[in-house]
Amino acid sequence: MPTQTFKLNGEQVTVDTEDDVRLLWVIRDLLGFTGPKYGCGINVCKACTSHINGKAFNPCSVRVADVADSDEVTTIEGLADGEDLHPMQQAWIDYDVAQCGYCQPGQIMAAVAKVRQCVTEGREVDDTAIEELRNICRCGTYQRIREAIKAGAENM
Secondary structure (H helix, E strand, O other): OOEEEEEEOOEEEEEEOOOOOEHHHHHHHHOOOOOOOOOOOOOOOOOOOEEEOOEEEOHHHOEHHHOOOOOEEEOHHHOOEOOEOOHHHHHHHHOOOOOOOOOHHHHHHHHHHHHHHHHHHOOOOOHHHHHOOOOOOOOOOHHHHHHHHHHHHHOO
16 A cells, blocks of 8 residues: 655644545544544535645645655644644634534634735735635534634734
8 A cells, every 4th residue: 555645734734545535534434533524525615624834725625646756635623733722713712603504624723824825925815815715514604613713814
């Protein structure tokens, strides 16, 4: 069986799995990080949103063989700094965003990546930028999500 190596949440990991296994299953089932959720498996709902080399991506649509040894994957479990929550995670708590909570790890990871992108591009984190996010929340907490992203952005 092929060996796959990459960096996950700051640690080099190696797994024995076939090349065509989706990265989401490697992260969840083989490595035990259950923050990224399975929603659709086709890069639509974005419940699994994580970061690869600092940019948002959806591991449900990426084969593990397409991740290079030098790539760094970050899931919601790797976002906090030790015991200190990331400012976006804290904003989610402060604004009581979650209802069922299923999509929230993906929402937070997408929000962090969007804020970083806006900063890099010299854009404001406003409603227009936030509307570019396409993560689906079946509970419909979009107004609280928008408020939390703006508050989290102020502290990032």
